[in-house]
Each structure stands twice: as structure tokens, then as C-alpha cells.
Amino acid sequence: MSSQNISIGHPLRDPELKIMDQVVRDAASHAQHFVKNPPKPLVDWTNGESTNDQDLDGVYGPHLHIDSSKEIVSSSEVVTIRDHEPDSRPRLTRKPPIWAQSRQEVCESFDWFRSYQGGVYFANDIVKGYLLSAFASSRDIFHHNGRLIISHGGGKSESLHSRDGHMETQMAEDQLAQDKSVRALLRNHMEKRPLVLLADDRYKLFPYNLAASDCTYVVLGFYYVTHAWAESHSAENERGRAVRYKFAFQWCESQGEPWWIKQSNMDTDSRDDIDARRPLQAPASAIHGLTAVIPQSRSAPVKIAALVSADQTPTALKEIHPKCDHCRVQVPRVYEQGWMCLTPSCPAFWTMRRGEPPGDVLDYTANFIKLEPVQSSPVNLPELFPKPPPTEAWDDVTTAYTFSKGWHCRQCGRLSSRYKWAHWECANCESRVWTKGRLRRPNEFWTQLDQCSNHQLGYNSGIFPPRSEMYDIGGARGEYIKYILPFKRGRIHLIRGNPRTNLQADLIFQQYQTQAASGDLPFRRFPLRAHKCRGILLTNYFSQNSGEPYQYVGGTDNTIPFEEAGSAVRGALELIQTRAQAALNQKPEFNEVLSAAYMERQRMAFHSDSERGLGPIVASLSLGSAAVMHFRVHAHERQEGEGTGNALTLTLRHGDVLVMEGAAVQKCYEHTVIPCNFRVAATARLIGKP
Numbered sequence: 001m002s003s004q005n006i007s008i009g010h011p012l013r014d015p016e017l018k019i020m021d022q023v024v025r026d027a028a029s030h031a032q033h034f035v036k037n038p039p040k041p042l043v044d045w046t047n048g049e050s051t052n053d054q055d056l057d058g059v060y061g062p063h064l065h066i067d068s069s070k071e072i073v074s075s076s077e078v079v080t081i082r083d084h085e086p087d088s089r090p091r092l093t094r095k096p097p098i099w100a101q102s103r104q105e106v107c108e109s110f111d112w113f114r115s116y117q118g119g120v121y122f123a124n125d126i127v128k129g130y131l132l133s134a135f136a137s138s139r140d141i142f143h144h145n146g147r148l149i150i151s152h153g154g155g156k157s158e159s160l161h162s163r164d165g166h167m168e169t170q171m172a173e174d175q176l177a178q179d180k181s182v183r184a185l186l187r188n189h190m191e192k193r194p195l196v197l198l199a200d201d202r203y204k205l206f207p208y209n210l211a212a213s214d215c216t217y218v219v220l221g222f223y224y225v226t227h228a229w230a231e232s233h234s235a236e237n238e239r240g241r242a243v244r245y246k247f248a249f250q251w252c253e254s255q256g257e258p259w260w261i262k263q264s265n266m267d268t269d270s271r272d273d274i275d276a277r278r279p280l281q282a283p284a285s286a287i288h289g290l291t292a293v294i295p296q297s298r299s300a301p302v303k304i305a306a307l308v309s310a311d312q313t314p315t316a317l318k319e320i321h322p323k324c325d326h327c328r329v330q331v332p333r334v335y336e337q338g339w340m341c342l343t344p345s346c347p348a349f350w351t352m353r354r355g356e357p358p359g360d361v362l363d364y365t366a367n368f369i370k371l372e373p374v375q376s377s378p379v380n381l382p383e384l385f386p387k388p389p390p391t392e393a394w395d396d397v398t399t400a401y402t403f404s405k406g407w408h409c410r411q412c413g414r415l416s417s418r419y420k421w422a423h424w425e426c427a428n429c430e431s432r433v434w435t436k437g438r439l440r441r442p443n444e445f446w447t448q449l450d451q452c453s454n455h456q457l458g459y460n461s462g463i464f465p466p467r468s469e470m471y472d473i474g475g476a477r478g479e480y481i482k483y484i485l486p487f488k489r490g491r492i493h494l495i496r497g498n499p500r501t502n503l504q505a506d507l508i509f510q511q512y513q514t515q516a517a518s519g520d521l522p523f524r525r526f527p528l529r530a531h532k533c534r535g536i537l538l539t540n541y542f543s544q545n546s547g548e549p550y551q552y553v554g555g556t557d558n559t560i561p562f563e564e565a566g567s568a569v570r571g572a573l574e575l576i577q578t579r580a581q582a583a584l585n586q587k588p589e590f591n592e593v594l595s596a597a598y599m600e601r602q603r604m605a606f607h608s609d610s611e612r613g614l615g616p617i618v619a620s621l622s623l624g625s626a627a628v629m630h631f632r633v634h635a636h637e638r639q640e641g642e643g644t645g646n647a648l649t650l651t652l653r654h655g656d657v658l659v660m661e662g663a664a665v666q667k668c669y670e671h672t673v674i675p676c677n678f679r680v681a682a683t684a685r686l687i688g689k690p
């Protein structure tokens, strides 16, 4: 297509002068236009569609995945104190039934634990999973070969944080029975609900060296909370003490023998190597969700002032346990050194009968750490093992949320994220599961168009309300909107597609789907450079880079030349170039295309395209589902009086081309894209050759 038959708005003679002219001249008509056509509210479709992944936003966070020219350190990255002593524990000789190398793999594949940062995963006030990790306190135990585990949980411990480049200690605070995770653990205890214990390689009480076995996380199995009580611990805070809750977890016997005990029985086997292909067999009950038997508490649940009244303590137990003279609450004797009141609100808390505090060295009574006898009537134990991933869907749509989740490899026990578009693949043994879906047509997403307007300008954004003009490309007419950013920060152009101009976009959308499904276009999720999560954290979308290497997605290793990229990428580049030329009135040069594919609920977090050597024009084509794109000013670029929220929110629809013009757009703003559903985007840039 030649440049003669392209025109958008008025050609610019001197771009900067022209902008100012136009702003003044058109102010009145802009205002009139918006009074007549008030924008409909923009909908962020992902609102209320929580993935139920606890604290995921904090993990991806802002500023975390762009600008490879600088070393990025999150301002609030939590750094865990590491124990550097040599680890003499043996390696595992078999892989555990369920294990992973990153927190993301666990959270995306194992429904019993989806907390990216905390150690307790709960939903509706019930704990589903509990992670045993570093900071074991002196009285935490792994007893009876791990059939009884005592751990202090629920957060608020002392921790080291990196803030603005400096390490600082966050003081330990008192835990309260009402704290969310403590409250949920207490509820599991009182309702006798099983939960799943996991351990990571920092949990020093586990008998095997997990790090040396390449397992960062292992799933132990189902446990009941058989005791819960509060203690006073010495702590690095002003009082020198903090209230901490402790929980005793007992193995659910119907799961059979714990896998690490089986492992130790096999340790006579002198093989040195870990057999990656043969995980230990999980007990049948754990796999099939058969029946379990609940341990009967010989000891009464400790009264937690706000949650349990003394009257709830079974009568038989009142005789067994002593009562506190002050609060009249019955509690078992936990430590050999003497009976203590364990009610934090009582003046006698953590004192012995004569009112004296116990020392720091305490030993559990043999009676307290005996395994509880199990109840005779069995109850159903839920399914522990993740279901195999779905290979088909009733509507043949294989980009729904469930297809983006991770999976559990039955061959080697590894949990893996879905990191390849074309299929699930085990990150350890490379086993694969294929899925077959149908191509999606652009008109399936048309109904989304009613939900939103073109744009929304943020409070005090300084962006002047734009005027919508018509473009004419090769006889096809469409709408074109130009946003002039304040303080000479550049311009953003939205060139809207429509059914009359979208034939090429429709074809490219189809080609992308075919080539991604066959693996010809190797879409995958790449590791982020900086984040707050243990292990690798993959992007929350799939991508593929063509042309020049783009460091942001792995550089040379993950880039294919345009000649090998296939018709979808080349077609997208051509369409972007034609439309962008119409907007800019000059032919932009591009030598790189990053194609991004989003399954349902995936998104691209806030970032700027500010990699070193990047040209000033970045342009993208949207295909498939609509998406919301937010721009906000970098905090360090914010001018006095300028708003702190989103400065500009756009709706990107199928066939739209968005052009960001000027290096200052990237320097001063960051952007995020939140698709409503399955979507593909191709973003073209000019990358300077070193």
C-alpha cells in the first residue's frame, strides 16, 4: 500500500507547533463532543474474577519486570535470613510424590496451597495449606518420624526487609487469635478439618536435604491440628517478648506411611543419583480421597479467649487438665518444667503455678507429644493429588482459566506451570499433555464492546480531551484518536479497527492461533528478572519474539528471525506499519515484534518499554478479546499537582493499533494491559544494534 492513499486528520507541517495550534483551536469542539457523548465507564473485567491466588499482585507488583538496562530491586522485597551452616542431611534417593522448584509452580498447580508470600493458605477462614519453612523456633519439633509436627505459625515474626537498598529488621509483633491466619488455624483445630503440610528446603527439621535433591518444595500430606496454644517468646522488639501461637499437627493415618519414611527404608540402596523418573508412590488413600480417621484430642482445645468459652470444654476433660486460678481456663500441661496458663489476655499468662515465668529451655511432656488415638468412625479425606489437566472443553475453547493452570506430572511428581502455549510440559522429565481446541473468531468478542468507551482521562492527568477523527486507509474508513500528553511527554494514538477495516486483522488472528497451537510459533512464558517470589517467576502471559533480540524476554536465545516467524508475525508487522504511518504521517521503522498471547485472566503488569537502545516509537496491534490499558506516571516523574492514579485508560479492541510516540512516553509513564479474555497482541519496536 502506498503512502498516497493514507491520510489521518490533517498532515503536520511542524509537528510541535501543529499540536499547540490544534489544541487551542479544537478545545471548544472537544468539550462539546464530550458533553454530547459522555464516556461510558470503563470496565476492568478482571475485577471480581479473583484467581484466588493469595497475594499474587504483591508478587508481580509494579516496576518489577522491565528495563533490563538497570538492576531492579523491589523496594519492599522480603529477604529471608539464610542459614549458611553446611547441611549434613542426606539427599533424597527418590523424588517425592508431589514436589516443585518454585513457589509459582506450587500455587498454579496445587489447589491446597496458593499463597505466594505467606506461609498459611486459607480460604473462607479455613486453612487449606501450611508451609514449614525457615525460622523454626527452638520448640518446633518433627517428631514420630514427622507424624507429629509442632510449628509456630501465623506471621508477624521478626524479618529482614530490603527497603530503598538498605536492610532493615521488622520487629516481631504479638500474634492475636483474631489475626486472619491464626484464626483460620484455630478454626481447623476446633472443626477437626484436615489441612495439607508442605515443607521447603529451608525447613531444617525435615530429615532430608531438599535443596541438594533439587526439590525446593515438597508436599508432606494431610494433617489434623491436634493442639493449638499461645506462648510468650523472647523477641527483638521494645518489650523483648511477643505472643506466638503454636500448632501441633498430626499425620492422618489413613494415608498410610509417610513417603519420607518409605524413602528412609530404601536408603540402604546405595545408588547415589536421584531417580528423577520414579517418584515414591503416594498412598492410595491420598490419591483417591478415601477415608481418614481423626485423632481424638485427649487434651481439650486450648481456650482462645474470643473464640471458645470454657463451657465448651468437654466435661471429661475438665478433670484431666488444670484450671488457671485467674482466668479459669483449662489447659493441658505442655512442658515438663511446669504447668502454665496459656491465655494471652490473662495476667497469669506464661507463668507457672507460683507466678514465676518459665525459662527459655523447655521440654515437652511425654504425654503431650504422644500421638493421639484415632477416632473409630472414619471421615472422608479430600483429594490431595491435583487432577490431570483438561485436554478438551465442552465448547472447544482451550484458553479458559483452567487451561492456564499448572499440572502435576504423575511420572516424576513435579508440579509445573503451564509454560508452553502448545501443551503442558513437565519441567523435570518433559512428559507432555496435549490439548485440542478450536479457532476463535473475532465476532465472539463483539458483545464486550458494549461494556466500555474508548477512554477515560485520570484526575489531574493534564491530558487534554482528544477529538475523534476519521482515517482513510485504502478506501476503508475508521476512527482515530490522538492523546497529547502534558509537559511535552509525547503522544499516544489509538487507531480503531472496525468490521470494514478488519479483514487483515481477522486473518492474522486466525494465523496466530494456528501457528501457536502447532508450536510453529513457540509461545511461552518467560522468567521475570526481578520479583518477590522464591524460585523462578514466569510472566503472566505467553510471548514470542521475532526480529531483533529483545532482552526483556530472554534476548537472543528466545528470538527467531522474521523469515522463520511465519505469516502471522509478518502480517502483524505490515498492518502495524501501515496504520502507524497513517497516524504519524511518516513511515516508522521497526525491526522487532513481541507477540503476546493471553489466556483468560492473564495480563501484563505495569512496565515501560524503556530497554536501552529502543527507538522512540512503539506500536501494537490488538487481536481477539478487548483489553483495558492503563497508563500512569512514574512516581519520580510526577509534577506538582499531577494525579497519582491512572492518567489514561484506553480500551483496546480487535483490530486496533496503538502507537506510543516519543521516548518520553516510556520515560515518564508505565503501562499495563488487562485483557478481558483470550487475546493476542503484536508490539513492534526498533531495537538499536549494539
Ligand SMILES: O=C(O)CCC(=O)C(=O)O
Pocket: 594, 596, 604, 609, 620, 622, 671, 673, 680, 681, 682, 683
Ligand atoms: O497490548 C499488549 O498486550 C501489551 C503490549 C505491551 O505493553 C508490550 O509489549 O510491552
